[in-house]
Amino acid sequence: MMSAVSIMKSREDLQAEAAEWVVRLGAESATDEDRAACVKWKGQSAAHQAAFDYADRTWRHLAMLDATPVAVQSLAIQPHTRRSRRVQWLGLAACFAGLAIVLFLQFDALRTMVMADYRTGSGEQRQISLPDGSTVFxxxxxxxxxxxxxxxxxxxxxxxxxxxxxxxxxxxxxxxxxxxxxxxxxxxxxxxxxxxxxxxxxxxxxxxxxxxxxxxxxxxxxxxxxxxxxxxxxxxxxxxxxxxxxxxxxxxTSWQRGRLLFDRMPLAEVIAEINRYRRGRIVIMNSDLATRRVSGVVMIDKVDDSLSIIASELGARTASLTSYLTLLY
Missing domain, CATH: 2.60.120.1440 (Jelly Rolls)
Structure with a gap:
């Protein structure tokens, strides 16, 4: 019987291979043979297809670009070891996602700055008194x-x-x-x-x-x-x-008291909430990990500390690839 550890490794390998396919097919050098080989790879099982779909969605979310990550046109993926494939994927994701996130955040901040009468930055909260006596937090x-x-x-x-x-x-x-x-x-x-x-x-x-x-x-x-x-x-x-x-x-309303409360929430939702209170983004690279349930209290002024605690409790790891991008896997 296959052990639980072996199953986890198998899923990790599937997602690493899926990430490689997403990057390879996004390159301008991708051929019809590459695309056919990918179809064959996805057809091996429902797990293969699910891993590819998740990697593809993650890439698009990271890069905030159109369907094709055209920026990888000058790169080629070489058939090295599984570990080196992961490193290649993480490195590519860091380069393009980091740049896209920086540009997106700068544009969004400029748009908000022009239109807003009042605003807050990441992790900031503010109380505003309106002319009619109303209050906004x-x-x-x-x-x-x-x-x-x-x-x-x-x-x-x-x-x-x-x-x-x-x-x-x-x-x-x-x-x-x-x-x-x-x-x-x-x-x-x-x-x-x-x-x-x-x-x-x-x-x-x-x-x-x-x-x-x-x-x-x-x-x-x-x-x-x-x-x-x-x-x-x-x-x-x-x-x-x-x-x-x-x-x-x-x-x-817990955010008004400087904390976030989570009660058996999927990790994907917890991370999405934590992302609101910090600069840059945390991205979950493992679809199984994203569905794990989490309960606890996160102090808003210590959201980065909470990430290491969550990762430790779930047996996961983190990798900060740029100042704007941290991977959880």
């Missing part, structure tokens, strides 16, 4: 722009996450308090709520009272949804608001 790498006029107290969340404490409509203040993001808008019916932007969706979490979510879908306007305290909903411009679900408010 900006989380890490977040930005807002104020769009107040005679009809509404509108705040645009340009990026990241913010907790809003909306001043009520009373006295001479009759304008609604509205927060817009990339996918819709929320109108405060109470006081405290959090809005967070994701790549293709926005998310609302209500802390006190209730909030109305409105989404103009590409085809038609979706019916507004009322979200009560202790509930969360994610919404986008394609399908409108999703299902409303209960949420642990203590966990969702």
């Amino acid at each position: 900006l989380n890490t790498a977040s930005a807002i722009a104020l769009r107040f006029d005679d009809h509404a107290r509108r705040v645009e969340l340009l990026s990241g996450e913010a907790l809003f404490v909306a001043a009520p409509k009373q006295g001479s203040e009759s304008r609604p308090f509205v927060v817009t993001g990339g996918e819709g808008s929320v109108r405060a019916l109470g006081t405290q709520f959090i809005v967070r932007r994701f790549e293709h969706a926005d998310e609302l979490t209500v802390i006190e009272h209730s909030v109305e979510v409105s989404v103009d879908r590409h085809t038609q306007a979706a019916a507004p949804v009322i979200v009560e305290a202790g509930q969360r909903v994610r919404y986008d411009g394609r399908s409108g608001p999703g299902s409303v679900a209960d949420v642990n408010i203590e966990q969702v």
Whole structure:
């Protein structure tokens, strides 16, 4: 019977070989024979295909480029040992991903700087008092722009996450308090709520009272949804608001107290959250490792220390290839 250690080594070898195929096929020197050989390699088993798919997705995520990593045109992959293949893959990923990440972060920071009235950097948090008496708590790498006029107290969340404490409509203040993001808008019916932007969706979490979510879908306007305290909903411009679900408010707001709480979360989600609070990126190179469940508390001012603890607990390793790129495998 094959031991658990042997199985783990086999999976590591599959993913190393898959990484080599992704790099080889991305080179301009790739031939029809290379592509045919890759198809044959992937056809050996479902595990081979899954390893290739994961490596391909990881490459695209790292490089933030189009489907073909054209920058590898002058490099050739030689049939050395398994270890040397891993080194070649990691080195190539470091070069191109590091450059892409630096350029992307510089462009994104410049865009936000131009548009934002208030913003925070990685790992930074900020409390802002608005002209109407409302308060905004900006989380890490977040930005807002104020769009107040005679009809509404509108705040645009340009990026990241913010907790809003909306001043009520009373006295001479009759304008609604509205927060817009990339996918819709929320109108405060109470006081405290959090809005967070994701790549293709926005998310609302209500802390006190209730909030109305409105989404103009590409085809038609979706019916507004009322979200009560202790509930969360994610919404986008394609399908409108999703299902409303209960949420642990203590966990969702833990960032305000300088910590992140994780309760049996997949490692991929934990690392994605940690990445928000540091410069550069941590990338998981092993698909099995990405699904491992993690519970614990991470102090925001010590996120880098937490990575070594997580790796030790899971029997994983880390490699910092550039100041912007750390691999977990």
